[in-house]
Amino acid sequence: MPRYYLGVDVGSVSTDIAVLDSSMKIVDKIYLRTKGQPLKVISEGINQLQDKYDNSEIGAVGTTGSGRNLAGVILGADVIKNEITTHAVAAVHMIPDVKTVLEIGGQDSKIIIIRDGVAVDFAMNSVCAAGTGSFLDQQAARLEIPIEEFGEYALRAEAPVRIAGRCSVFAESDMIHKQQLGHDLPEIIAGLSAAMVRNYLNNLAKGKDIKGPIIFQGGVAANVGIKKAFEDELGIDVIVPENYNVMGAVGAAILAREEIARLKRKKTSFKGFEITDFNFKTTSFECDGCPNCCEIVNIYQDSQLIARWGAKCPRWEAV
Amino acid sequence: MKKITFPQMGDMKIGLKALFAELGFEVVVPPKISKKTLDLGVKYGPEFACLPLKINLGNFIEALEKGANVIVMGGGCGPCRFGYYAEVQRAILEDLGYCFEMIVLEPNLLRDYQHIKKILGNVSLKRLYNGLKLALYKIYMIDNIYKLVLATRALEKKKGEIDSLYSSFLKKIDQVSSLKKIKALKDEYQNKIKENINDYQRDERLIIGIVGEIYLVLEPFVNLNIEEKLGELGVIVKRDIYMSSWLSHFLHLGNEMRQIKKAAEDYLDSFVGGHGLDSIGNTVRYARVGYDGVIQLAPFTCMPEIISQTILPSVSKKEKIPVLSLFFDEHTGDAGLQTRIEAFVDLLMRKKIYDGKLLEKGINYA
Ligand code: SF4
Numbered sequence: 074m075p076r077y078y079l080g081v082d083v084g085s086v087s088t089d090i091a092v093l094d095s096s097m098k099i100v101d102k103i104y105l106r107t108k109g110q111p112l113k114v115i116s117e118g119i120n121q122l123q124d125k126y127d128n129s130e131i132g133a134v135g136t137t138g139s140g141r142n143l144a145g146v147i148l149g150a151d152v153i154k155n156e157i158t159t160h161a162v163a164a165v166h167m168i169p170d171v172k173t174v175l176e177i178g179g180q181d182s183k184i185i186i187i188r189d190g191v192a193v194d195f196a197m198n199s200v201c202a203a204g205t206g207s208f209l210d211q212q213a214a215r216l217e218i219p220i221e222e223f224g225e226y227a228l229r230a231e232a233p234v235r236i237a238g239r240c241s242v243f244a245e246s247d248m249i250h251k252q253q254l255g256h257d258l259p260e261i262i263a264g265l266s267a268a269m270v271r272n273y274l275n276n277l278a279k280g281k282d283i284k285g286p287i288i289f290q291g292g293v294a295a296n297v298g299i300k301k302a303f304e305d306e307l308g309i310d311v312i313v314p315e316n317y318n319v320m321g322a323v324g325a326a327i328l329a330r331e332e333i334a335r336l337k338r339k340k341t342s343f344k345g346f347e348i349t350d351f352n353f354k355t356t357s358f359e360c361d362g363c364p365n366c367c368e369i370v371n372i373y374q375d376s377q378l379i380a381r382w383g384a385k386c387p388r389w390e391a392v
Numbered sequence: 393m394k395k396i397t398f399p400q401m402g403d404m405k406i407g408l409k410a411l412f413a414e415l416g417f418e419v420v421v422p423p424k425i426s427k428k429t430l431d432l433g434v435k436y437g438p439e440f441a442c443l444p445l446k447i448n449l450g451n452f453i454e455a456l457e458k459g460a461n462v463i464v465m466g467g468g469c470g471p472c473r474f475g476y477y478a479e480v481q482r483a484i485l486e487d488l489g490y491c492f493e494m495i496v497l498e499p500n501l502l503r504d505y506q507h508i509k510k511i512l513g514n515v516s517l518k519r520l521y522n523g524l525k526l527a528l529y530k531i532y533m534i535d536n537i538y539k540l541v542l543a544t545r546a547l548e549k550k551k552g553e554i555d556s557l558y559s560s561f562l563k564k565i566d567q568v569s570s571l572k573k574i575k576a577l578k579d580e581y582q583n584k585i586k587e588n589i590n591d592y593q594r595d596e597r598l599i600i601g602i603v604g605e606i607y608l609v610l611e612p613f614v615n616l617n618i619e620e621k622l623g624e625l626g627v628i629v630k631r632d633i634y635m636s637s638w639l640s641h642f643l644h645l646g647n648e649m650r651q652i653k654k655a656a657e658d659y660l661d662s663f664v665g666g667h668g669l670d671s672i673g674n675t676v677r678y679a680r681v682g683y684d685g686v687i688q689l690a691p692f693t694c695m696p697e698i699i700s701q702t703i704l705p706s707v708s709k710k711e712k713i714p715v716l717s718l719f720f721d722e723h724t725g726d727a728g729l730q731t732r733i734e735a736f737v738d739l740l741m742r743k744k745i746y747d748g749k750l751l752e753k754g755i756n757y758a
Contacts, residue, residue: 157734
């Protein structure tokens with residue numbers, strides 16, 4: 074009997090897996106660093122679940138994140154969804170009357186406006202590093218503070234200094250400057266948090282109708298300093314859900330279940346936990362068929378080609 | 393021997409090729425826009441110029457390398473940088489050491505005619521008339537069929553069928569040169585396309601209207617094939633920006649512009665250059681006929697479209713239609729675009745179900 078639903082979110086920084094039971098409660102979650110090796114990390118994550126669950130217990134599988142297509146072909150996903158939709162679905166699942174979702178992950182950030190349980194507007198930023206978790210990681214490393222404590226430091230500040238947060242290069246040099254003027258670390262870190270939030274609101278949230286309840290999710294939601302900076306700036310309480318760092322995976326699992334129900338298909342297309350026994354490999358080459366020089370990517374399961382993408386024309390279509 | 397070339401923009405090449413061939417000149421069609429074209433344009437174009445200037449420049453370099461020696465480019469006046477592009481491109485190409493002449497067409501038929509005569513020698517008015525008639529007819533018929541492609545991709549019976557019909561239509565229309573044969577081709581392909589769709593799916597499909605800057609709308613290479621991507625996601629696409637509609641406006645045919653101005657009136661009441669006013673007016677019109685959403689396409693730093701982008705949120709709110717604005721430059725990535733449009737389509741679909749538009753018809757997606 075299928076009793077569990079699997080969601081896999083493959084991002085550039087982290088790969089998250091969530092297992093939901095039939096009442097859509099999270100029973101297992103795995104959070105791994107992708108480290109540029111999504112194939113290996115997906116296998117590793119699935120491997121960790123192998124002993125706990127039986128193939129026949131899995132009712133549906135959904136994938137999301139920038140590596141969603143890759144994860145989808147490897148796992149045999151029932152649904153492959155973009156990360157905006159999965160984050161919105163998960164947020165509504167946690168807090169049904171949520172109106173705004175703030176999400177800051179490792180490599181990108183987004184805002185989703187929700188009304189009556191439906192996303193009505195969104196914006197996504199995948200260019201500017203100043204508003205992402207990677208930048209915070211970098212700064213924590215530079216200041217030699219464990220990233221987990223970064224937020225606590227901010228809370229200790231009495232008067233945050235003002236840091237220019239428009240871009241990561243300026244922010245960093247401004248921080249160094251403020252350090253040299255003799256400001257305390259908590260003050261500087263609080264200033265950085267405020268700058269990051271201002272940057273986020275100015276870029277992503279411009280013209281958007283931000284109303285409560287507000288959910289803050291994604292890896293950076295662990296940072297209490299950023300949460301507080303959002304609350305100060307918006308003047309509304311911000312909720313960080315318990316599973317803030319696997320919301321994409323949760324949304325994917327929910328949508329996968331919906332998909333099976335909608336199509337009244339009996340069985341999931343999940344390939345089974347044995348996939349970890351296979352050897353997955355990605356190869357790529359540059360096509361010389363025309364001046365587009367497309368980079369064609371091949372995904373192999375052992376020696377069998379299971380997917381291919383990257384072409385701008387039908388030349389490489391047949392797998 | 394004069395060898396004429398021009399910029400690539402969507403399927404415009406077929407019309408222009410017909411025109412200059414009819415006038416008796418050799419035509420060098422620039423190679424299809426590719427990454428190489430873009431790289432050339434980015435390398436030699438000013439960094440802050442918008443994408444169309446850079447791609448055109450790449451087109452010209454590739455065509456000059458193929459032996460072209462006369463460049464025909466659009467010019468004009470109006471509050472947008474486009475009017476000055478030809479001059480900038482001329483200077484860059486001359487600095488690079490190319491030898492060529494340039495005809496800059498302005499919205500002034502008499503002056504254009506004199507200009508053409510000066511560079512190309514005496515072209516009789518009769519011949520020009522015939523050439524224009526043929527070129528315009530091709531352009532109008534191509535747009536006619538492409539409109540159908542946009543409306544039916546999401547309904548095709550066999551994946552990829554509509555696009556392959558369209559490309560074979562383009563190949564054939566490029567080769568014929570009588571109005572009668574063009575008309576026959578159009579009729580033939582119109583029927584073929586209609587035979588290849590599942591019409592019963594129409595009610596479950598979303599309709600998205602496209603607005604924005606004309607080059608970005610018409611050229612699939614720069615908009616990263618967004619219309620095809622939307623078709624694959626099951627979306628019926630509608631728009632009013634076509635080469636033919638631009639020509640109709642230019643030739644004062646029809647009253648489309650009046651309707652657009654009227655629709656935009658509550659939000660924007662003056663010409664802001666390019667198609668900025670159209671973007672507002674058409675969004676209002678699309679909302680009022682019940683389309684599900686609107687996507688605005690424009691090059692990064694495009695002044696007219698930035699103006700409309702700042703007005704669109706209030707149009708979206710008052711007219712109750714979701715709008716997604718997408719600005720493109722040479723760094724725009726395919727993956728990010730795909731994520732945004734998938735998310736937008738999901739948003740519209742869930743809204744459509746929530747609003748009951750689909751539930752009434754008994755289709756339950758949730
Ligand atoms: S895949 Fe197609 S478009 Fe890409 S380089 Fe090869 S021939 Fe050109």
